[in-house]
Amino acid sequence: MLFPLQNKDGTYTGFIKVHFQMKRRTSFYLPKDAAKHLHISSETRVREVIEALLNKFTVVDNPAKFALFERTEKQSQVSMRKLSHDERPLYLRLCAGPSETVLSLVLKENQTGEWDAFSFPELRNFLRILQREEEEHVRQIVRRYTLARDMMKQAMARITTPG
Known part of the structure; x- marks a missing residue:
């Protein structure tokens, strides 16, 4: 992290480094252990950081399919915390100091099951696909x-009943 610059209005600007951690295949290619530096302001919120990274x-x-996490390491114990959309990453980075083991920022895909990450048309399309799969399964x-009923009827017809 480079030293922040204070603006006349009391805000400041500086660089943050964001690491990418994508476990599943994504719609874009990222080399392993990819990271990106962003120049942001103290007013920049998590949502804007995610949008800027995707734009880059x-x-x-x-x-909304992505989330920014705070990765901390203390005595070889690593923990991850999902940042809320209102948090300010530059402020977090400055409070933690220069060491990336104390705090680093990681962009990850949201966990599956977080359906609010999808747009309404995407959700409607998922429902359409599930409906077709269900109809085929029922058929x-x-x-x-x-077929089983017909085979039983044929077997019953072959059985001669004592009369």
């Missing part, structure tokens, strides 16, 4: 039971 890589994904079950 020309990623058109919904920013397969009905076919299987119809």
Whole structure:
């Protein structure tokens, strides 16, 4: 981190370094252990940092699909905390001091199951896909039971009843 510069209005600007930690395949390529420096203001919030990072890589994904985490390490114990959208990363970085082991910033994909990260049209499309899969599954079950019923009827017809 470079030293921050104070502006006349009391705000300050400086650089933060954000590491990328993408476990799953994403819609864009990132080399392993990728990191990006951003020049931001003390007023810049997490949401804006995520948007700026996606813009730098020309990623058109919904920013809500990503989250910024604070990674801390104390006595070989690593912990991660998801930052809220209102937090200010430059302030956190300055309070922690220059050591990245004390605090580093990491961009990760939101956990699956956080459906609010998707837009309404994306959610509607997911529902459409699930509906089609469900209908196909029901058709397969009905076919299987119809076939079993027909086979039982044929077997019963072959059985001669004592008369």
